[in-house]
Amino acid sequence: MKQLKKMTLNINGADRMFICDPEKDTLASVLRRLGLTGTKVGCGTGVCGACSTILDGKVIRSCTKKIKTVKEYSSVITIEGLGNPMNPHPIQAAMVHLGAVQCGFCMPGFIVSAYGLLTSNPSPTREDVRDWFQQHRNVCRCTGYKQIVDAVMEAAAIMRGEKTIADIAYDYKKDVGNYYGKPLARPNALAKACGVCDYGDDIELKMPAETLHAVLVMPRVANHARILNIDYSEAEKMPGVVKVITSKDVDGANHLMMFQFSPRTTAMEQVHKLLADEKIINWGTVVAMVVADTKDHAKEAADKVKVEIEQLPEYMNYLDAVMPDAMRIHDSMDNTFTWQPLFKGDTDRIPDMIEEAPHVVEGSFYSSREPHMSIEGDTVQAYYDEDGLLTVQCKAMTTYFDRDDIAQAVGLPVEQIRVVENPTGGSFGWAMNATSYSLAAIACKVTQQPIALSMDYSQFMALSGKRSPAYMNARLACDADGKIIAGEFDAGMDHGYDPALGDDKVIKIARFMFFPYNVPHVLGLGRVAVTNHAFGVPYRGYGAPQAYTCGEALIDMMAEEIGMDPFEFRYKNIAREGETNINSSEFLQYPMEEMMDKMKPLYDKAVAEAKAADTPEVRRGVGLAWGGYNVGLGSDDFANAAIELTSDGKFIKYDTWQDQGQGGDQGSLMCTLEALKPYFPDVLPTDIKLIQADTKYCPNTGESAGSRSHFANGKASILAAQNLANAMRKEDGTYRTYDEMIQEGIPTKYEGNWVAEAEWDNFRLLDPNTGVGSPTYAYTYALFMSEVEVEVATGKTTVIGMTCVDWVGRVGNIQAVNGQAYGGISHAIGFALKENYEDVKKHNNIYSAGVPYIKDIPDKIDVLHMDGFDERGPFGSSGASEAFQSSDHVAVINAINNACGVRIYELPASPDKVKAGLDIIAAGGKVQPPKKYFLGSDFYEELEKIKANPV
Incomplete structure (x- = not known):
């Protein structure tokens, strides 16, 4: 006969009652079953820190913390209790604006762990931060840790009242028409930092x-x-x-x-x-x-x-x-x-x-x-x-x-x-x-x-x-x-x-x-x-x-x-x-x-x-x-992308720039802004919605490999923007609105289809008999x-x-x-x-x-x-x-x-x-x-x- 237990924990400031299996459940499994999926489980053996939570004031790895060892009415803080996308905690905001969020899977664990550090040591040195993450086994496979430490140091300054979030955020409104090369934040970074991705x-x-x-x-x-x-x-x-x-x-x-x-x-x-x-x-x-x-x-x-x-x-x-x-x-x-x-x-x-x-x-x-x-x-x-x-x-x-x-x-x-x-x-x-x-x-x-x-x-x-x-x-x-x-x-x-x-x-x-x-x-x-x-x-x-x-x-x-x-x-x-x-x-x-x-x-x-x-x-x-x-797959390389004009005068970009953490959304946004700039120089990042990596809706932009994505997506984006602009352009050089396009029966969505071999004809595949060749662009x-x-x-x-x-x-x-x-x-x-x-x-x-x-x-x-x-x-x-x-x-x-x-x-x-x-x-x-x-x-x-x- 299976025996279960009713239990109550104070989670993110509120008492939460739940039913659990005390012999099998971990704190992580309970939290996730309660819908708090910002607590991630990576390794499952307590060696990656993705599941970090704060239990009775101490940072712990919840994937190995058996629920039977947690005292009734203990206090638990998860990533969801620190802030949300409408009101992020300074640590969450700093991770977003300092570029610390890549794939983001480890990010809730790092943020909760950093919160534990900064509540006990509001003025850490960089080495204090590194020692803390080492002690708590927080692992990031994407960033090399540097941007994470940068973010914690900035968050500490904000929490001490020495800076504001605005001080560390890139103000995209000041660079209208000049975004290329700038630190434009990843569109999905805030969701990842808040644990709601x-x-x-x-x-x-x-x-x-x-x-x-x-x-x-x-x-x-x-x-x-x-x-x-x-x-x-x-x-x-x-x-x-x-x-x-x-x-x-x-x-x-x-x-x-x-x-x-x-x-x-x-x-x-x-x-x-x-x-x-x-x-x-x-x-x-x-x-x-x-x-x-x-x-x-x-x-x-x-x-x-x-x-x-x-x-x-x-x-x-x-x-x-x-x-x-x-x-x-x-x-x-x-x-x-x-x-x-x-x-x-x-x-x-x-x-x-x-x-x-x-x-x-x-x-x-x-x-x-x-x-x-x-x-x-x-x-x-x-x-x-x-x-x-x-x-x-x-x-x-x-x-x-x-x-x-x-x-x-x-x-x-x-x-x-x-x-x-x-x-x-x-x-x-x-x-x-x-x-x-x-x-x-x-x-x-x-x-x-x-x-x-x-x-x-x-x-x-x-x-x-x-x-x-x-x-x-x-x-x-x-x-x-x-x-x-x-x-x-x-x-x-x-x-x-x-x-x-x-x-x-x-x-x-x-x-x-x-x-x-x-x-x-x-x-x-x-x-x-x-x-x-x-x-x-x-x-x-x-x-x-x-x-x-x-x-x-x-x-x-x-x-x-x-x-x-x-x-x-x-x-x-x-x-x-x-x-x-x-x-x-x-x-x-x-x-x-x-x-x-x-x-x-x-x-x-x-x-x-x-x-x-x-x-x-x-x-x-x-x-x-x-x-x-x-860079790229050589003469066989190609990329397709599409841009659509919407009823509110904004744009939707469709592609398969698969984001493995390298920033497929961030890169696609940059390429789209730059491709549209010759025709619509006042377009803002907020004017572009991305629909990506779904074969039902997106044309084939190719694989996210071979260091090709930015190159190939950029080429396809240029052609898509050009085709859309040509369709929107009137005889006097101005551009039709969405309503005018619909009224005249002109499509509002256009693909750009780039083929490497069509642009350059000097590719030579590596000869299988000699190794002679030039198979890249x-x-x-x-x-x-x-x-x-x-x-x-x-x-x-x-x-x-x-x-x-x-x-x-x-x-x-x-x-x-x-x-x-x-x-x-x-x-x-x-x-x-x-x-x-x-x-x-x-x-x-x-x-x-x-x-x-x-x-x-x-x-x-x-x-x-x-x-x-x-x-x-x-x-x-x-x-x-x-x-x-x-x-x-x-x-x-x-x-x-x-x-x-x-x-x-x-x-x-x-x-x-x-x-x-x-x-x-x-x-x-x-x-x-x-x-x-x-x-x-x-x-x-x-x-x-x-x-x-x-x-």
Whole structure:
């Protein structure tokens, strides 16, 4: 017999009575059931702080606070008790106006936590704020924390009466017609800061009563096994169970689409089944879904599904999967399935050039399996809408592509599928994959009932993809004057169990190795293999960080080899106007020398400070790394957007700029204002309503990836505004009103359809036989400097400062670009030092997988934007985001070496690795690179085979 308890708590100043299960309920679950969904649950294990509330005057993490341990009539304060959009608390207002709100999922927890700090310490220092958030485990994955601390400091000043909210708010009325580049607040920021923005789990709680709940059955008994039997008979008998869905219930393909990006691949078909019936191919393999009347019932039944297996060999990394005696993971293809060669210059002589060069460095490098670790995991809703469309609400970052994937999986025409992006608590790339979206759609189609599919964080970590690891062997040769002569690289990328996108991603290694230097002669090879680990998905940088892990280490090693300052060596070898990248093409822009000139005095200052502060106990060092990324998807890129004139003389903008936290709404607003300005210069931000990321209403603006969104959306916005203005324009040059348009039968809504290839005809896809090509319409550039301290006794590295000089063309919104910079830098520091998803059993939450807390990220992050103007871009802008997480991790690695002489070749640079290197040096030795990796065949023989067999 279930025993419940009636209880009363004073919540936000009012006594609230409720009924709870004292053994199961947490304070968070009770608050959310009461409708106070501003209290978010991310990790569910008390390590992210999203659920922070104040209980009897103390900040606590409510997701692990059992309700049975809360005293009757205790006082509870949640985000809803601090302020609302009509009357925000100064902390909420400061977070909005200082640009601290990105995806916003963590924001209520930060604001409540900050309230607890400021009520006890009204005049904190910045370090007090950082110590507080560290103590209370408040994690932000988007911002890099800097803007959050800025906001708390401003809020403290307001609460002390020294400032007002108006003092820190951008007054958009003073810049009418001149908004571009200004810190215009995100349209959705206030709702997020006040806790009234509904994310996926909040939407699930508020769905109709007849909604069914789907829970995934992941056996997690092996990484590779043959399925002998799936027994769900006991699960079917459990209370509330409506259906146990397996592969036999799926009418569609039971897999996603498969695109071939390179002719030099053997991955011709999708081999990953959404509901597996033959093989377990990784820790997150799904064999069934249990659909029940409640989530608890579905979970309890899912635990009753029994899977009988036959264990198979497990290949948990590239090196194991490509061994000659390794069995095929997928019957239809060898484990190594894609190759991308690179030939530049006098390739026949490159081996001799390197052997004969005055200076040569070589090494083997490992770029690790970085987990995205968004604070919000994965949650999906599926239902039939009022038009009979099977509708999926999810974290989609490419709504139309996901629509096509879902249609393939469930067996319906795309016209019968609708995809809507929910307010999204970050993804950084993993949300590009439609696995969970398709599973929810399958459950909806099978049951003909609305479905809410969600998972705990450990399931999310097992199911979602990760950054693809890469093993690389490479050499670099230099002449006596310090000029690069030639380079070689051989890279093996681990794409996990699903080959999809592998043949596209490996191209980035062939594009960003030795970027942006002038290397006259290069031999390179990228190969990709499937393994039994988490599959490779997009992650900010999409293949480029792997290349920089190798390339920028070699650059530093060469500077050390010839006795040249690493700054001077880079300055000597960056490409100048007319010199080409390793794909034998021009860089399109050449801001590199000017960027280095801007960094030079900062570098000299940092080096001097490091020398002055260096001690035998704590070593100080400075490291550099060049980075950057392409903008867009090349010749195939396109974007559509629409602008509509409304009856009150205002405008509606329609697009699919999917907001993953980067500011899709903010960016779309900026682009729309600037596109309309030539015709309607007095338009205010409040005159524009955004309808976004819903395939039912919005034209396809493309994916929120490839640093393309601002560029492509801006181009489409210009055309849409132009088409609308042309329709509104009278013969005398004035513009028709809405009523006049209707009266004359003229449409009031116009699309802008931009196609990259129609604007430029000089695209060259990367040649699959040579690596020659120019497949982009713009680049972004970033030069990073890291300052670190290394504790000799422990090997622990602390980044005490990061500086970035970037070129992103003309900045569209300063707060948005800064946010991308700070956030990207914070991910890169984590990538360098601690983030890892290697142990599938251990690395199942953000804490164990190494998420950086605030004290892991320096408060000193300086970002300097060059005054750039991209002639090709909309309004002079290029792109942003991915450059900021391209090579900065290598700046940290190079700084460690500069500090203490320990070169870390295999990420992450954990304390034990650094300490082992220090011990070697203390014993009179030198840290050596790993033994040259065997990547499946001899490098030169493989290149000769490719030359002999062009495609």
